[in-house]
Each structure stands twice: as structure tokens, then as C-alpha cells.
Amino acid sequence: MQPQQSAARDSRSSAVSVASVPVAATRGHGNGDHGNPGRLRRPVRRARASSGRPGAALNGRLLPYLLLAPTMVVIATFLYYPMARTAYLSFFDVALLGRRLRFVGFDNFRELFVAENLSVVVRTAVISGLVVVLAIGSALGAAALLNMKIRGTRIYRLLLIWPLALSTAVAGVMFLMLFNPTFGSVNVVLRVFGVNPQWFTKPILAQAVLILALVWMKFGYNLVFYSAAFQNLPQEPLDAALVDGASPWQRFRHVTVPLLSPVTLFLFVTNTSFAFFDSFAMIHVMTRGGPLDSTTLMIYDVYQNAFQFRRTGLAAAEAMLMFVAVVAIILLQLRLTRRRVHYGS
């Protein structure tokens, strides 16, 4: 359910091993070859991709439409229609459980930027931003360490990535229990130092646990992509930097990190959408948005506005705002990636 950049997915194939996926993805739209859906629509390109002869492989005038019908019906009914409907509702005040609509123009959107609603938007931006930066940064650091010539990197990698199979709800319950002031292990350790924080009654502490839990969840996913990318780094620039006498830190900062930027941008999109949307289960399980709304992020607020406070129009506007933010981030990523692809072809 995360929106991801399309061209990258498009160019991946099952035959590509995990190790080469991000690279394949970047190459795809970097060179504008098989990864570019726009060009593929042209029959000539498509034919070249399969065997070098133009024309359709199979005949039938009605058959292709029949084959596509189920997918198109589902997409139209359960994706495009609700999207259009949400956009429509965001301009209305909805009363009587949806039976009366009153057009209010941009009022709902304006309301999002005042008082408590504004603090939800700002909070979402700050907390998501922290989650994305910490999750990507820690995974990058760990991947760099795993790339060094030491023993046991395979087992370290496995032990570090396996939580990516866990769900957000599972992680939420585990962190809730781990940080419980009575029986949680975190407080057992902290009591040695004479403190016993009540994690879920102080806003700043609850936010800290939420961020930590979200970072913990996404770390393994990011590490998978970074370790794959490290294995596919071209050696020449690194060797050249070594010859020029660059220190390990300089090589990492000025050669490795720029070379990894396509992967970083891709992770930026997936991590942002994770922080935006998958945080729902975490919040619902751990804090229900509290204390004092301190962990109410937009997706949780959408749920509350729509299903608890019956402010459907406002919730729709909020959902649209999230949608626009995600699309903007995807477009930014596609643009930046296209401009700076560092992998040689």
C-alpha cells in the first residue's frame, strides 16, 4: 500500500537477484531503456524488447480487452473512484452521515492550517522527518560497517534484517511492553540509574518511543537495499580516491555516499510513505494518539476525524494533503534520480 516510484518497479524483474535490485532500478530510468514505460508503449520498442520483429505476438481484437477487464474494473471501482470521491468530499461539509453535502470551497483545507490541525500537520512532518532520517542514516552506517573486511558479516546481516518480516502492530505491542514502567525491561535498566520514566504519559517521551519503534521497524528494510547497493558499487572511483590519498571518512563522504544517492532517494520515498501511513497501526496499538494528542499523526487524525468525530470533509481534505505530499516526494525523487545517476552502464 505504499506508493512507490513506478519506473523503478517497472524495471525490476524476478530474475534480478536482491543484490542488484536497486541498481537495476536506477539503471532503468537512468538510461531510459527498458525501464521507461512511456517508450515501451510504442510497438516498435516493445517488439525489439522481445525478439526484433514488429507486430503483435498474438491475434484477437476483443481478447486483450477481455483479459484487461477484471483489472480495469477493480482499479476503476476501488482506486480511481474512491480517489475522485475523496477529492470531491474535501470541498464539502458532510453532515447526517454523508446524506447532506454543503459546498464549502477550500474551507476544509484552510482549517487544516490553523490551531490543533496545524500542530498535527507540523508534528507529522517533524516526526516523519526524524524517522526517515534516522532509519536511513542508521542503515547506511550499518551497511558501511558490514562492507568492511571483517568476519561474520553474513550472520550480522541476517540478524539485523530479519525484523523486516514483522508487522507494525507486532512491533507496536512489543515496544509498548518493553517500555512499560512496571514490568518493561527498559525501566529495569533505568532504575539502576535512579530513574523510572513513565513513557506513555509524558508527550515527549511517548513521541520518542514512537520514533524509536518506527525506526527499529524500517532499519532492516533499508539495510537490505544499502547492503545490496554496497556490493554493486563501482570500484574505480574508490580506488582513485585511495590513490589520491583520501582518508576513509573522505572516501565514504565524498565518493560512497554520492554513489549511493539513487538508493537513498528511493528509500526516502518508501520510508516517508511508511512513516505517513504504516504508523497508523503503531499509534493505534501503542498510544491511541495520546498523551494529549502528542502522537496523533495525520493518518491517525484522518481516522479520528472521519470515523470518530464524523468530520468527513475535513478528513478527506487531510487525506488529500497527504496524497499530494507523497506524490510531490515521488516526483522529486524521480527528478533527482534522473539527474544524478552514478552507476556506470
Next chain:
Amino acid sequence: MRTRVRRSTAVAVHVILGCLVVVMCVPVVFAFLKASQNLTVSNSPSLAPGGELLDNVWTVLSKYNLARLMLNTLVIVCCITVGKTLLSLLAAAAFVYFDFPLRGPLFVLVLFTLMLPTEVLVIALYDLVTDLGIYDTYAALVIPFLASATGTLLFRQHFMKIPRELLDSGKVDGADPMRILVSIVLPLTWNVIAALAVIEFVYVWNAYLWPFLVIQESERQMVQVGLSFLITQQEVSHVGVVMAGVALSMLPPVIVFMILQRRFLQGFALGSDR
């Protein structure tokens, strides 16, 4: 050429990685230890492994109905996986093997859905499902997710790598298009189908927001939402039982991960959704 690592550096790296492993594993180890303890011990800070694991598992499976919720989830996983595979196979075949006027626009329509997170649609989707009369049914959990841009693109990519000559040989033999697809293309596609199935398994098993909204009757609920029931009912009264529920509900995807590590990561890299 990777740079040689000095001994002191290597030790430092091992220490850092070791700490990271501890951080990643502590919550899960904690969950399993707590799941093995009885009522009084699990509600205390003790981390001593107890002998109540099976009792707690039994309690959570029967008394708190997790067995039913896991079964529900499994059924839904199967329905979505089969449906998605079928629909996206057909769609991909249309895009790759046929020439028709609307191919371009329709492909763009499929592609754009990658940018539509279902979470922003829940408000309208909820009303729609209610209007269709499938609120609080399995259908509401399955039907909206049957179309798959990821699947369609995955199969499309794979089909384009199958040599055209193979299909032509079928045409020469006079087989009709559907027959060619089933007897020539399908047997070459099982690998991709498996990758998609793994993605779907983990993705659907871990679903939360939508089942939480659209399922009222707790008998029909999915497993992750069941965990939140456990917390509201059990948090203060028996931590061991809650943690047994956590342990059980995380097992299937983790087992899939351990057994099919390579395929899992492949699938995972291909997109953990839709």
C-alpha cells in the same frame, strides 16, 4: 579493492554491530521470554524463562480466539494471492502479446495506481463498501485489493523476456491465443508467481488499518487487529498471554522469511505492497 582493516578497528566494528544486533533482537527476545511466564511473573520485571509457553499459547488461541483470526487471515491471504496473480497475469498478457488501440492509455492507468496509497482512500472506500453491501464481510477485505500494478508490471517484465519464437511455434501449430498462454507462457512463469505470492503473503498477513475499519464482527477479524483487542483486554491482567499472541502472529511471516530468505528478499525488494 576493499581497504584492509586494522585489528583495533575490527574490534570496534564488532562491538558496534554486536550492539545493533542486541537492539534489533531485544524486543523479540523479550516477547518470547514473557510469553513463557505465568501470570504473576510476566507482570513483574523478571526475565526468567518460565514453563507456561504452551498454556499461554493455548489460552490466546482458544479463549481469545486467535486461532480463528489466524485462519481468517490465511483464507484472505490465499484469496488475494490467487486473485491478484490471475488478474495481473491476464493484464500483463494483454499488454505484452496484443496490439490494440487503447494499450497505451490503459497501461498508464495501471501504472498510476502505484502512486495511490490505499490509506488515503479509506474514507470513500468505506462508504463504497457499505453501499455495495459488503461491509463487514471477507469480500470487503479481498475484492478491493485484487488488482495489482506491481503484479502486472512484474509479469509484463517477465513476459517480455520470453523469446517470441516460442509463441510463434504455438501459432504455427494452430493453437488459439488462450491456449498458447496457458500451455507455453504459464509454465515459464511459476518463479515470478512464487515471488509475487511471497510479497502478498507478508503484506496481507500484516494488514491493519483496512480490516480494522471494515470488519465489525470480531469473529471475522484479521490477526494483526486481533492483537489490539488482546491489549485492550489483557494488557494489565496477563502480559504472558499478550506476548504469546504476539509471538504466534509474527511466526508465519518470519518462518517464510527464514525458509525462503532469498526469494523473500527478492519479493520484498520488488515492493511490499499491492
